[in-house]
Amino acid sequence: xxxxxxxxxxxxxxxxxxxxxxxxxxxxxxxxxxxxxxxxxxxxxxxxxxxxxxxxxxxxxxxxxxxxxxxxxxxxxxxxxxxxxxxxxxxxxxxxxxxxxxxxxxxxxxxxxxxxxxxxxxxxxxxxxxxxxxxxxxxxxxxxxxxxxxxxxxxxxxxxxxxxxxxxxxxxxxxxxxxxxxxxxxxxxxxxxxxxxxxxxxxxxxxxxxxxxxxxxxxxxxxxxxxxxxxxxxxxxxxxxxxxxxxxxxxxxxxxxxxxxxxxxxxxxxxxxxxxxxxxxxxxxxxxxxxxxxxxxxxxxxxxxxxxxxxxxxxxxxxxxxxxxxxxxxxxxxxxxxxxxxxxxxxxxxxxxxxxxxxxxxxxxxxxxxxxxxxxxxxxxxxxxxxxxxxxxxxxxxxxxxxxxxxxxxxxxxxxxxxxxxxxxxxxxxxxxxxxxxxxxxxxxxxxxxxxxxxxxxxxxxxxxxxxxxxxxxxxxxxxxxxxx
Numbered sequence: 001x002x003x004x005x006x007x008x009x010x011x012x013x014x015x016x017x018x019x020x021x022x023x024x025x026x027x028x029x030x031x032x033x034x035x036x037x038x039x040x041x042x043x044x045x046x047x048x049x050x051x052x053x054x055x056x057x058x059x060x061x062x063x064x065x066x067x068x069x070x071x072x073x074x075x076x077x078x079x080x081x082x083x084x085x086x087x088x089x090x091x092x093x094x095x096x097x098x099x100x101x102x103x104x105x106x107x108x109x110x111x112x113x114x115x116x117x118x119x120x121x122x123x124x125x126x127x128x129x130x131x132x133x134x135x136x137x138x139x140x141x142x143x144x145x146x147x148x149x150x151x152x153x154x155x156x157x158x159x160x161x162x163x164x165x166x167x168x169x170x171x172x173x174x175x176x177x178x179x180x181x182x183x184x185x186x187x188x189x190x191x192x193x194x195x196x197x198x199x200x201x202x203x204x205x206x207x208x209x210x211x212x213x214x215x216x217x218x219x220x221x222x223x224x225x226x227x228x229x230x231x232x233x234x235x236x237x238x239x240x241x242x243x244x245x246x247x248x249x250x251x252x253x254x255x256x257x258x259x260x261x262x263x264x265x266x267x268x269x270x271x272x273x274x275x276x277x278x279x280x281x282x283x284x285x286x287x288x289x290x291x292x293x294x295x296x297x298x299x300x301x302x303x304x305x306x307x308x309x310x311x312x313x314x315x316x317x318x319x320x321x322x323x324x325x326x327x328x329x330x331x332x333x334x335x336x337x338x339x340x341x342x343x344x345x346x347x348x349x350x351x352x353x354x355x356x357x358x359x360x361x362x363x364x365x366x367x368x369x370x371x372x373x374x375x376x377x378x379x380x381x382x383x384x385x386x387x388x389x390x391x392x393x394x395x396x397x398x399x400x401x402x403x404x405x406x407x408x409x410x411x412x413x414x415x416x417x418x419x420x421x422x423x424x425x426x427x428x429x430x431x432x433x434x435x436x437x438x439x440x441x442x443x444x445x446x447x448x449x450x451x452x453x454x455x456x457x458x459x460x461x462x463x464x465x466x467x468x469x470x471x472x473x474x475x476x477x478x479x480x481x482x483x484x485x
Contacts, residue, residue: 006089006092006093007086007089007194008086008089008090008093008187008190008191008194009039009040009093009187009191010187010190010191010193010194011027011040011041011042011043012042012043012190013042013043013045013049013190013193013208013209013210014190014193014194014196014197014206014207014208014209015049015052015053015056015207015208015209016052016053016056016060016203016204016207017197017202017203017204018203019193020043020049021043022043022044022045022046022049022211023045023046023048023049024044024046026043026044027041027042027043027044028041028042028043028044028183028186028210028211029041030042030097030183030184030185030186030187032096032097032099033097033098033099033329033330033331033332033333033365033366034099034320034321034329034330034363034365034366034367035320035365036365039096039097039187040187042183042186042187042190042210043209043210043211044210044211044212045209045210045211045212045216046211046212046215046216047215047216047218047219049209049211050178050209050215050216050219050220051219051223053178053207053209054149054178054219054220054223054225054226055225056203056204056207057149057176057177057178057204057205057207057225058148058149058176058225059204060176060202060203060204060205061146061148061149061175061176063202064174064175064176064202064205065145065146065174065175066174067174069123069124069126069172069174070124072120072123072171072172072174073120073121073123073124073172074120075171075199075200075201076116076117076119076120076123076168076171076172077116077117077120078198078199078200079116079195079196079199079201080113080116080117080120082195082198082199083109083112083113083116083195084110084113087106087109087110087113088106090109090112090160090188090191091105091106091108091109092105092322093187093188093191094108094109094159094160094185094188095321095322095329096187096321097159097184097185097186097187097188098156098157098159098184098185098188098329098332099285099320099321099329099330099331099332099366100284100285100321100329101321101326101327101328101329102321102322104283104284104321105160105321108158108160108161109160109161111161111448112160112161112163112164113164114447114448115161115164115165115168115448115464116164116167116168117448118168118448118449118464118468119164119168119169119171119172119448119468119469120168120172122169122172122466122468122469123169123171123172123173123469125466126144126173126469126473127144128141128142128143128144129141129142130142133479135481136485137481137482137483137484137485138479138480138481138483139479139480139483140477140478140479140480141477141478141479141480142475142476142477142478143475143476143477143478144473144474144475144476145174145473145474145476146173146174146175146472146473146474147173147175147227147228147251147471147472147473147474148175148176148225148226148227148228149175149176149177149178149223149225149226149227149228150166150170150175150176150177150178150226150227150228150229150230150472151177151178151180151220151221151223151226151228151229151230152166152167152170152177152178152179152180152230152231153180153213153217153220153229153230153231153232153233153241154166154179154180154181154182154189154232154233155182155232155233156182156184156185156332157284157287157288157289157332158284158288159181159182159185159186159187159188159189160188160191162232163179163181163188163189163192164192165232165452165463165464165468166179166230166253166463167179167192167206169463169468169469169471169472170230170472171201171205171206172469172472173469173472173473175228175472176204176205176206176207177205177206177207178207178208178209178220178226179192179206179207179208179209180208180209180210180213180216180217180220181208181210183210183211183213184332184333185332186210189208189210190208190210192206192208193206193207193208217237217240217241217244218244221241221244221245221248221250222244222245222247222248223248224248226248226250227250227251228250228251228252228253228471228472229241229245229250229251229252229253230252230253230461230471231252231253231254231255231256232255232256232289233255233256234256234257235256235257235411235412235457235458238254238256238459241254242254251471252460252461253453253459253460253461253462253463253471254459254460254461255289255452255453255454255458255459255461255463256289256412256414256454256457256458256459257289257386257412257414257457257458258289258290258291258293258386258412258414258415258454258458259293259294259384259385259386259410259411259412259414260280260290260291260292260293260294260414260415260416260417260435261292261293261294261295261296261403261406261407261416261417261433262276262277262280262281262292262294262295262296262416262417262418262419262443263296263297263403263407263416263417263418263419263420263429264277264295264296264297264298264301264305264419264420265298265400265403265418265419265420265422265425266298266299266300266301267420267421267422267425268301268419268420268421268441269419269421269441270301270304270305270308271308272419272441273305273419273441274305274308274309274312275443276417276419276439276441276442276443276444277292277295277309277312277392277443278309278312278313278316278443279443279444280292280417280439280443280444281295281390281392282313282316282327282328282370282390282392283444285328285329285330285331285368285389285390286387286388286389286390286391287331287332287336287388287389289386289414289415289458290414290415290437290445290446291387291388292392292417292443293382293386293387293393294376294382294383294393294395294406294407295309295376295392295393295394295395296395296396296397296403296406296407297394297395297396297397298396298397298398298403299396299397299398302394302396305394306355306372306374306394309372309392309394310355310356310372313356313357313370313371313372313392314356314357314370316328316370318361318363318367318369318370319363319367320363328370328390329367330363330365330366330367330368331366331367331368331389332366333366334366336366336388336389337360337366337368337389339388339389340368340387340388340389340390340391341359341360341368342381343380343381343382343385343387343389343391344358344359344371344373344391346380346381346382347373347376347380347381347382347393348373350377350379350380351375351377352373352374352375352376352377352380352393353373353374353375354371354372354373355372355373355374356369356370356371356372357369357370357371357372357390357391358371358373368389368390368391369390370390370392371390371391371392372392372394373391373392373393373394374394375394375396376393376394376395377395378395378406378409380393383395383406383409383410384410384411386412400425400428404429404432404433407433408432408433408434410456411456411457412454412456412457412458413434413435413436413454413455413456413457413458414435414436414437414453414454414455414458414459415435415436415437415438415439415445415454416433416435416437416438416439417438417439417440417442417443418433418438418439418440418441419440419441420440420441421441426440434455434456435454435455435458436451436452436453436454436455436458436459436462437452437453437454446464447464448464448465449464449465450464450465451463451464451465451467451468452464452465452468
């Protein structure tokens with residue numbers, strides 16, 4: 001059923017083509033982070049429902065894997081069209097449960113559609129090889145086949161777009177999928193069940209369930225039927241899922257935490273860097289894995305950069321996502337805002353200074369002021385910990401080598417940003433920074449056409465680009481002998 005007049009606000013789960021409640025009848029209350037008001041309730045499913053979803057996906061895989069790449073592409077394109085036809089309704093749902101400004105929500109939903117189109121096209125370009133044989137009577141082939149049942153566990157910060165980055169390549173490759181969205185933002189995840197249903201996706205190919213994350217995740221990881229886990233979320237949880245998947249030796253893709261440096265050299269165009277800084281830091285209230293966590297600014301422009309960043313930050317309008325002119329909404333919950341307060345307090349105690357913001361916003365609830373902190377040092381907690389909030393700490397450096405050393409001084413390696421007009425330095429930074437994504441004079445770089453993913457403890461595997469479908473495929477070598485040629 002739907003509520004609030006939004007057809008995509010469903011309060012049931014979608015398993016084997018049927019909308020269901022939890023076996024226990026239990027539900028999870030979902031709140032609007034901007035107001036604290038309850039939006040509604042979704043099923044609190046657990047192991048039993050998960051096992052049924054696995055069985056449904058495994059059975060559906062038998063026939064889905066035999067469909068042609070063109071048939072699968074056409075279904076993904078139908079889903080793409082449905083997303084765009086209902087973009088506003090999906091965006092309103094997203095803002096309601098996640099809090100981000102409506103303009104960002106519309107962009108996210110549009111990005112969701114773009115990933116579907118990309119993988120609809122990539123699925124038709126999964127090529128094998130004919131390998132020259134050293135023996136005249138043999139022919140050697142390399143084939144690619146769908147890995148099987150996929151489990152996708154997605155986060156609350158981009159609850160719409162994180163799903164097609166997994167669902168798109170899974171379906172395009174011929175896999176079936178079970179999706180577990182975050183309990184904080186389940187409605188944008190459940191909406192994909194309705195989209196799949198409307199697009200004519202066969203029963204069991206797409207399954208979505210909400211509920212107890214530890215029990216659902218454990219059941220998915222330990223199942224022999226599930227052959228791939230794709231997770232986006234914290235490094236802490238990613239390590240748990242990796243360990244739980246070890247006994248079944250399944251494929252894993254992990255898009256985990258980040259600690260993105262944003263390096264600005266003396267020769268940078270400061271205004272361009274400031275625009276990039278605002279986009280890279282404050283998008284989604286700083287709650288993205290690729291958000292800037294540390295600003296490293298060369299001494300020659302440090303004061304000027306801090307002044308302009310402070311002015312730009314002070315001008316940002318904070319409020320509920322549907323208010324005109326709002327560019328920053330709330331944090332997701334009280335725990336998130338408490339973590340940000342801790343990090344700011346730690347920095348101030350260690351000698352940093354706040355030039356703007358620094359505390360909870362007058363909007364109340366889980367709103368936090370856009371904040372700039374200067375005189376940051378490597379001893380402060382946010383030099384190693386992910387902030388996941390609207391706080392911009394600015395560090396000073398003198399030499400290029402110093403900036404590289406500080407930027408790489410982290411267990412994470414997801415995204416990094418560099419602003420310079422020196423071509424040679426640009427290339428050195430591309431090569432010296434140990435990150436999966438590097439933006440040169442650009443603050444927002446993710447796109448369906450390019451691979452997205454980190455190194456070190458930021459994860460394994462890639463999403464997007466032609467590489468994004470690889471982890472959903474098994475490579476099979478076939479030797480055909482006895483040809484008598």
